Amino acid sequence: GNSVTQMEGPVTLSEEAFLTINCTYTATGYPSLFWYVQYPGEGLQLLLKATKADDKGSNKGFEATYRKETTSFHLEKGSVQVSDSAVYFCALSPRNAGNMLTFGGGTRLMVKP
């Protein structure tokens, strides 16, 4: 079956530090991969996505590259801000599966000034 594994949080960083949140997946075929962000008390917002191998998704300084050989989609940001504090979810959507999403467990990021 399909599954997504994320590093457990919380991840606590100082402002301007480098961020990596690891995500690996198991799926048949070549799924689309997503990162969603959830701010406190809110629903999920799409942060970035990649639909095929070696694609790089990017948004708001965040990046993630679709690595088929390692089945990974790690999220990175060069310099985090306090406003980036949130829960980050990695997700996959298999092809021909009605765009259903399978989510990882989420990783809470806390950025301190």
Place this chain on the structure above:
Amino acid sequence: GAVVSQHPSRVICKSGTSVKIECRSLDFQATTMFWYRQFPKQSLMLMATSNEGSKATYEQGVEKDKFLINHASLTLSTLTVTSAHPEDSSFYICSALGAGWETQYFGPGTRLLVL
């Protein structure tokens, strides 16, 4: 674009009553809507998938008679929690998908507290 709203944002009800949560796509037609449940500090669990004009498809372990889903139009889906109990207290999130789209757009969520 691609804005999804939910109403209400928070609801408190007594045990045994029913609660209806609305999910609307504001600027697009949603051929498919999804309903998720999220427990504190946990990930989202898909409850059901609904396509406009047809019956919802429920995930294993989700009681269809307890969680009634109606997707009556291309911009509105409702989730009714019938005879709510304290264990139904949770954060309910919907998402919507336009025809041919690959990306789901999520509503802000509804926090349900059953006393």
